[in-house]
Amino acid sequence: MKVYPFFILLLILGFNSNNTYAQCCAAGTPNCDNGLANGSGKHVLSLSLGHQYSYSDQYYQGTTLFESNYIKNSFFHFGSLRASYGVTEKLKLVLDLGHFYSKAQTLEQSNYFREAKGLADVGISGLYTLYNKNNLQLAPIFRLTLPFGQFDQKFGPVILPIDLQPSAGSLKSSAGLYSAYKLKDNWSLALLGTYEISNKIETEHTSYKYGGLTNLRLIANHKFNKSISAGLHVWYQNRERAEDQFKELINATGGQLLFVCPTAAYNYKDWRLSARYELPVYKNMNGTQLTNNHRIAVRLTRSINLDKDRIIDSLNLNVSGVCGMCKTRIETAALLNPKVVTANYDLGTKILNIKVSTDFNKNTLIESLLAAGHDTENQKATEEAYDALHFCCKYRE
Amino acid sequence: MRVIIIGLILLVSVIGCKDNEVTEPAQIAPEIVSLTASKTEIKIGEISELKCEAKGENLEYLWNVFLGDIVPVNADASIVNYSGYECCAGPKTITCKVKNEAGEVTESIVINVLE
Numbered sequence: 484m485k486v487y488p489f490f491i492l493l494l495i496l497g498f499n500s501n502n503t504y505a506q507c508c509a510a511g512t513p514n515c516d517n518g519l520a521n522g523s524g525k526h527v528l529s530l531s532l533g534h535q536y537s538y539s540d541q542y543y544q545g546t547t548l549f550e551s552n553y554i555k556n557s558f559f560h561f562g563s564l565r566a567s568y569g570v571t572e573k574l575k576l577v578l579d580l581g582h583f584y585s586k587a588q589t590l591e592q593s594n595y596f597r598e599a600k601g602l603a604d605v606g607i608s609g610l611y612t613l614y615n616k617n618n619l620q621l622a623p624i625f626r627l628t629l630p631f632g633q634f635d636q637k638f639g640p641v642i643l644p645i646d647l648q649p650s651a652g653s654l655k656s657s658a659g660l661y662s663a664y665k666l667k668d669n670w671s672l673a674l675l676g677t678y679e680i681s682n683k684i685e686t687e688h689t690s691y692k693y694g695g696l697t698n699l700r701l702i703a704n705h706k707f708n709k710s711i712s713a714g715l716h717v718w719y720q721n722r723e724r725a726e727d728q729f730k731e732l733i734n735a736t737g738g739q740l741l742f743v744c745p746t747a748a749y750n751y752k753d754w755r756l757s758a759r760y761e762l763p764v765y766k767n768m769n770g771t772q773l774t775n776n777h778r779i780a781v782r783l784t785r786s787i788n789l790d791k792d793r794i795i796d797s798l799n800l801n802v803s804g805v806c807g808m809c810k811t812r813i814e815t816a817a818l819l820n821p822k823v824v825t826a827n828y829d830l831g832t833k834i835l836n837i838k839v840s841t842d843f844n845k846n847t848l849i850e851s852l853l854a855a856g857h858d859t860e861n862q863k864a865t866e867e868a869y870d871a872l873h874f875c876c877k878y879r880e
Numbered sequence: 881m882r883v884i885i886i887g888l889i890l891l892v893s894v895i896g897c898k899d900n901e902v903t904e905p906a907q908i909a910p911e912i913v914s915l916t917a918s919k920t921e922i923k924i925g926e927i928s929e930l931k932c933e934a935k936g937e938n939l940e941y942l943w944n945v946f947l948g949d950i951v952p953v954n955a956d957a958s959i960v961n962y963s964g965y966e967c968c969a970g971p972k973t974i975t976c977k978v979k980n981e982a983g984e985v986t987e988s989i990v991i992n993v994l995e
Binding site for chain 2: 552553554637639640642644688689690727728734735771772
């Protein structure tokens with residue numbers, strides 16, 4: 484498989500970069516993953532809870548590590564709630580909410596510890612699939628980050644600096660393109676490119692404008708089986724310099740970064756548990772800036788097919804079975820299909836009655852029944868599947 | 881048993897009387913007498929000590945600067961240290977707001993952070 488060398492190279496990069504670091508936490512909601520692109524179909528609602536931890540304790544000047552005794556370390560714990568919904572087959576909307584349990588720094592000066600806590604900003608994103616054929620998906624995306632979180636928060640008698648505030652303090656808008664390509668052997672590749680602009684912050688205590696932000700992500704993913712998948716993201720980020728209250732560029736802001744992020748996910752029915760480790764492998768900072776060592780993110784997602792309750796049809800299917808155990812097995816196999824709402828097998832008539840929702844595919848159901856060892860109207864289960872049945876379920880003469 | 885009950889009643893009475901001290905709200909708005917800095921020019925990473933001298937009762941101090949770091953030095957935060965890293969080069973305006981129940985007053989001072 485052609486993708487293997489690429490994947491292995493990225494893994495090598497990812498696990499041999501202990502001496503490189505990346506950008507510290509920026510103000511506001513941390514931008515960590517490409518959750519927008521994670522799939523969900525029409526009328527599928529996905530709800531997820533996430534947690535991120537980031538730790539920073541190194542200064543970087545240009546491309547080199549720099550000894551400094553200014554800020555000793557900086558970290559944050561961030562909890563998030565995400566809701567995504569497939570409005571149509573093509574349009575998906577995502578709502579992100581978050582809360583900083585702790586966003587803190589310790590200065591070298593007197594070991595002074597300062598901390599912010601509170602609501603982060605609200606993100607609203609959309610992805611519209613323009614093209615989805617021949618295993619290729621192309622979709623423009625947009626995102627608005629609304630500054631509803633806590634800003635100009637103080638710690639004791641001092642207003643906290645902007646990079647510790649839970650909110651970014653300004654409206655941010657971004658747009659870009661997502662493209663995904665399904666490869667053979669359960670491999671997939673995706674490319675996500677966005678550009679973000681920010682409005683100027685003008686409050687009683689702060690006057691500041693973030694520089695533009697370019698993000699490019701290359702995502703390779705492999706599905707090992709029904710439950711387990713893993714991948715690697717290569718993430719390039721270019722942040723332009725910020726402006727102060729006099730509209731002058733601030734020298735020590737912005738820079739170029741390259742991250743490698745191994746990911747893993749475990750799926751069980753409608754649940755998905757995913758984890759991601761974010762590791763900077765290259766950095767070129769403007770001036771001297773505090774940079775981070777790593778970031779870890781975990782997320783638990785539950786998908787709910789709202790179509791499941793919308794019964795549009797009732798079907799009868801002849802299925803072979805002889806006992807109560809068969810009845811349970813047949814009905815369970817049918818109900819595992821997300822488009823099947825109810826299933827009832829009549830042992831006397833050998834008929835399986837199912838009520839189904841939109842986009843139901845009969846062939847998929849038949850495959851499931853055959854795999855469970857039960858013959859259907861025109862097709863027979865394999866000898867292997869049949870042999871696996873309990874002796875009391877042997878319906879063939 | 882009777883001794884324990886009497887003892888408990890006495891204990892509750894004593895504890896209950898403790899919180900009766902109420903701080904009177906200030907009647908006069910604060911006034912800043914001076915806002916001074918040990919250095920008005922500092923290098924990156926260097927510290928300037930700022931002192932805000934104010935008149936009034938129940939004073940509360942609130943410090944702010946657009947870029948840079950302020951660390952309280954004393955308990956009421958009338959004295960703080962200011963320092964700036966590379967992001968903060970250039971003149972920086974530091975404000976000190978002093979307030980109480982009767983009002984508030986703000987004063988500012990400029991510290992130049994040299995690259």
